[in-house]
Amino acid sequence: MTLEEAQKTVDEWIKTVGVRYFNELTNTAILMEEVGEMARIMARRYGEQSEKESDKNKDLGDEMADVLWVLICLANQTGINLTEAFERNLDKKNIRDATRHLNNPKLQR
Secondary structure (H helix, E strand, O other), rough: OOOHHHHHHHHHHHHHHOOOOOOHHHHHHHHHHHHHHHHHHHHHHOOOOOOOHHHHOOOOOHHHHHHHHHHHHHHHHHHHHHHHHHHHHHHHHHHHHHOOOOHHHHHOO
C-alpha cells in the first residue's frame, strides 16, 4: 500500500465507519498518546527500564500502526499529501545531510 492509498483508505474508513474525523486538536492529542504507548514499549523492551508483565505481550507493530493512522488522519484533515511531503523531506535530507553523517566521528565504528 502506498502512502496515497493509505490516505484514501483512512479517509474512506473515517467517513463510513468512524462517522467523522475528530477535530485536529483532538487528533494531535491522540497522536501524542499513541506515541507515548509506543515509547513505553521501546523504553521497556529495548531500553534500560524493566518490562512489566502487562507490557510483555504488547505488539510494537500495532502501536506503530496506531501512530501512523492518526498521523494520516491529521494529514487528510490539513490537506497534506504525505507522498509529496515525504519526497520533499527526503530531498531536503539528501542535500543537507549528503556528507554530514559520513563525516560524523560519533558514527564511526
